[in-house]
Amino acid sequence: MTSSITLCIPSSCISRSNCKNLEQATFTAYQIARAACTYNVGEIVILDVPENTEAEESNKIKFEEKNTTASDSSRLLASLLQFFTTPSYLVKSVFQASVIEYFKIAKKLPKISTLPYMQNDAAACFREGISIPKMSVVKKNAEGKVVKKKKPATTKYVNTGEREILELEKEIPINTRVTVNTKTKSVVSPDEAYGKAGALRTFGYHVRVATRFSSLFTEPGYTEGYDRCIYVSSGDYFSNEQPATGLPSYQKESNKRLLLVVAKWNDIQKAFKYETIEGVTEPQQMMDCTLEIPLGTRIEDGVLVSLAKL
Structure with missing residues (x-):
């Protein structure tokens, strides 16, 4: 709704x-x-x-x-x-x-x-999160200088407040606030997760x-x-x-x-x-x-x- x-x-x-x-x-x-x-x-x-x-x-x-x-x-x-x-x-x-x-x-x-996340016990598998870039390994060239990498625009990783970062099935834009299904590892709408959503289908x-x-x-x-x-x-x-x-x-x-x-x-x-x-x-x-x-x-x-x- x-x-x-x-x-x-x-x-x-x-x-x-x-x-x-x-x-x-x-x-x-x-x-x-x-x-x-x-x-x-x-x-x-x-x-x-x-x-x-x-x-x-x-x-x-x-x-x-x-x-x-x-x-x-x-x-x-x-x-x-x-x-x-x-x-x-x-x-x-x-x-x-x-x-x-x-x-x-x-x-x-x-x-x-x-x-929604405070009152809906049935939605325990849903979490609010924000997409983050994957931690990259620092690489150096033969001269010992750090090789600069182009910053990625998308990622599969979402910070949901748990000890382990959630890895999604598909990539999404970085620094995006999302609602995720931790069982299916997918992004869902707040309407699907909690039965209601705000403007722009936001949480x-x-x-x-x-x-x-x-x-x-x-x-x-x-x-x-x-x-x-x-x-x-x-x-x-x-x-x-x-x-x-x-x-x-x-x-x-x-x-x-x-x-x-x-x-x-x-x-x-x-x-x-x-x-x-x-x-x-x-x-x-x-x-x-x-x-x-x-x-x-x-x-x-x-x-x-x-x-x-x-």
């Missing part, structure tokens, strides 16, 4: 105005990841939102532990969301060392129990960053695109009423690919500000309906509430 839900959240949910340090940013990402796994979200899109004037002038969002530029907020959030669905034995293979240092809080949090949810508002719609993780775009007002702690978008209320429909945008309207307007889309003058023209949740809800809570109401 391929998920039909795409979740969009703003990068501002871990900005200085919402999270004062790495710990709070990590907890925010964790709650979003847990809700996404619980409700089988197939894709998470991070909408890169320009920060406030002061942050734009300094070009920095200052966490207590580490300075990050505004654009790094999206990358940090994306990395944290990916970390929470990555088996611990693959972390060093999947992420760069400079990124892993941001996981010091995340490593202490419980694994999300709804992840868990697929994460991408939308640096432009339009790319939220033009670069979908699903080849068919989205059937409905649902807006949920969340993260606005000072408004006493829903934003006046003029959009109708959401009505439940089956077999639809849904794009759920959970953000405060001001962030949507900021992201849309520099767009030049023919025939579109307001962001609500690219949306279909709204789903109301209690006012003043934080983004991470709004994600859980809105997913539960779909």
Whole structure:
């Protein structure tokens, strides 16, 4: 079963105005990841939102532990969301060392129990892995110099966290995240292994960053695109009423690919500000309906509430 839900959240949910340090940013990402796994979200899109004037002038969002530029907020959030669905034995293979240092809080949090490999005892023969090159023997020429070899593009070897590296029947591209059947020594789809798959037929949810508002719609993780775009007002702690978008209320429909945008309207307007889309003058023209949740809800809570109401 391929998920039909795409979740969009703003990068501002871990900005200085919402999270004062790495710990709070990590907890925010964790709650979003847990809700996404619980409700089988197939894709998470991070909408890169320009920060406030002061942050734009300094070009920095200052966490207590580490300075990050505004654009790094999206990358940090994306990395944290990916970390929470990555088996611990693959972390060093999947992420760069400079990124892993941001996981010091995340490593202490419980694994999300709804992840396929955490709950499916019947899928014991399936493992998550990453393809790696075969260890080559160093050869020297007559002059004693090391003979350079052309790096291979494919391999049969997969690191699955076991003592022995798994050798597949067929070669696959190097540094590819895969789900494998350890009995047949073959690559399988997450759908075959766990009964569900995310966007691009990936394990868990697929994460991408939308640096432009339009790319939220033009670069979908699903080849068919989205059937409905649902807006949920969340993260606005000072408004006493829903934003006046003029959009109708959401009505439940089956077999639809849904794009759920959970953000405060001001962030949507900021992201849309520099767009030049023919025939579109307001962001609500690219949306279909709204789903109301209690006012003043934080983004991470709004994600859980809105997913539960779909």
